[in-house]
Amino acid sequence: MTLNTAAVTVDLVLLTIRQGALRVLLITRGIPPHRGKWALPGGFVLPDEDLDGAAMRELREETGLDPRAGHLEQLGAYGTPGRDPRGHVVTIAYLALLPDLPAPVAGSDAALAAWRTPEESTGLAFDHDRILADGLERARAKLEYTPLATAFCPPEFTVAELREVYETVWRTRLDPRNFHRKVTTAEGFIEPTGNTAIRDRGRPAQLFRRGPAALLHPPLLRGTSQRG
Amino acid sequence: MTLNTAAVTVDLVLLTIRQGALRVLLITRGIPPHRGKWALPGGFVLPDEDLDGAAMRELREETGLDPRAGHLEQLGAYGTPGRDPRGHVVTIAYLALLPDLPAPVAGSDAALAAWRTPEESTGLAFDHDRILADGLERARAKLEYTPLATAFCPPEFTVAELREVYETVWRTRLDPRNFHRKVTTAEGFIEPTGNTAIRDRGRPAQLFRRGPAALLHPPLLRGTSQRG
DNA sequence: GTTATTATCGTCAACATGACGCTAAACACG
């Protein structure tokens, strides 16, 4: 039965919004191959460990975050021969959308892990450039027809904060009034908590939490308005 | 580096429309485990073989079909410990949408392979019930916002044939007039070939081929009309 | 010819969208 075996790893595309920009968590590799290069965090799947379980374990190890705080889903399998010089290594990539973390990165040396923008994140080890590109594309597409933008937000958030998620991930500006109408009328997207908050300036805003919907009806299409 | 290795297989969810129903290709297992049970076709990834390449090879072996005739995409990785009694086996599942094949199933014993409806396809070997369910869900979702319904059609097809694809996969009825308007106005979905064809009865219909679009704008949402 | 059947175009009300005006409620400043 040992016709052909491969090592199986999981790699994580961890996305968050920090300092007004979409950022991905990268680590520097401490051991060969690609020693010293930037790479996506990841590791081997342990014996008797579920793929999803391995991804959740890695997420906890890298960020100290409970996977339930954000969103974690499988992105795809990458197994091109030669993608790892050590031999046949198949990696299962996962995509996570996370709220901005209170602590930088728990459990990791700050010099070895950093939140980078996608533009700063070229030349990664292995085929991680491709995996990152696939993850970004998946994230952008999913914001249209799922309520996953809320995964980038803390438990309570304002409509403006949710709009900033869309504007950041899609690299566009959205009309605040039309956006407000769309997200508050989309069934099950967000629910008012009854609380209000003052963010920087201006009138206080209502706080919302994520609603029960798994799909957006109608979707928030990207062809929305550009604001002056 | 041999910390933990697993066997890597590909399994295929091959969907087509035959005799007015959506059908999936199943095989009967000739060897243990699960000998005699129905299962999705699949096999081991060969050394130095790409995952996509292994899926295309299996597709050719099982159907005799060129992968370019339909659509083939990765569905996901399944690696729960215990899913295969032989040990740690991770499978990469692929989803294919295929036109109705001229020959039944080339290169396979007819008694060992069959096109079954999803309703007939419960109790499969391994975790193939789950993989099949995920594949069906993916196919249904993708018809909404991609032009992949054309992958179920021959190179030239009528609007009515395309509509039957949607009706079959979604298990609904769509209004022929509104459907015609939507697919002919959606940019790059289908292109007229200039030919016409008479199908069963009635006025001859124009023939179309698939257009260049990769995404449907606007999407064909499922909330369409029920016809009496 | 008449009838049955399907293709394709047209109409219309309901709804959704994008552009944008307007008021409300906070803070900063004098």
Next chain:
DNA sequence: CGTGTTTAGCGTCATGTTGACGATAATAAC
């Protein structure tokens, strides 16, 4: 306190899209 600035959130309107369905065209069967 009053005024200016900022953001929240509501309202309006022209335009586009959708679903329901009428009408006509083009074929085969008879």
